[in-house]
Amino acid sequence: MSDGRDIIAQAVAEAASRYGFRGVRATNFYREWPETICLVNIQRSAWGPQFYLNAAVWFRRFGPERRPKEYKCQIRWRIGSPMEGDQSKAFTQALDLEHPLAADSRHSLIEAGADGYGFALLSRCETEQEALRVADEAGPLVAVALKARMQEKVN
Template sequence: MDKKTVETLFGKALAPRGFKKKGTTWYREAQGLLQVVNLQKSSWGASFYVNLAFVPEGMSVEGMPRPKEYQCPIRIRLTSAYPDKKALIERLLRYEDVEMSDEQRTAGIEGMFHDMVLPFMDRLQTVDDLKRAIEGGTFHNASVILVARKHLGLPPP
């Protein structure tokens, strides 16, 4: 499978849910926050990472209204959001791995969106959802910058 096909699969999953594409990043305006799904090419080989990010309304972030994923104040890799599925996610995103057929990879990536990416983003549709997730430990292995915690009225970690 080539990287363009992987990108196309992302668009097919995200566009019907209201995400708009810019490069290899998809954006969706939710109630009081911007949601970001980013497909990042690995520097170390033929694989990708899936990055999920959020910008609460009212935060000053470079690049708004469509900041780069790394500019977002709240960020998590899909493998950190689902550590028990890390091996599966990594295998699906090694797009030149010939041990998996294109059909298997396509079905796996579609399942990854259905079972992981979309439910994760759908659970975090409001600022209150995001605050509860941070307080509840969902972002334990993530990047939540101090200014974002302060903006949300959360104590430092």
């Protein structure tokens, strides 16, 4: 990995460890509960040196996925989406490796964002009901699959 990518991965890993998430291939961080699997994914832009942090929740009743892909999960959001104003701008710039920023500043901005808007929210998603509550609190910034709103269990 490049130095910038290493900083991003290290910052996310440090936030992940505080909440009991485990890293897989330095780009995915998972935590499992009886009803849900929560994850944070580091995604590189196809168009340049910009990265994104995605958070997601998989409902186990929809299948026995051990390591679900973020884009297949029932609840998903970009970690920077719930941020506002200057915080959102600073976080986006920290994830853009073309933006000039000291390594320690980049690291702390990414770690704080991953912590507060990723892992802290996901740590509340132990059950489907709690995951849906977190999604409702964030409003339209969180994508929730309609099938996740169905309360009956699939056999």
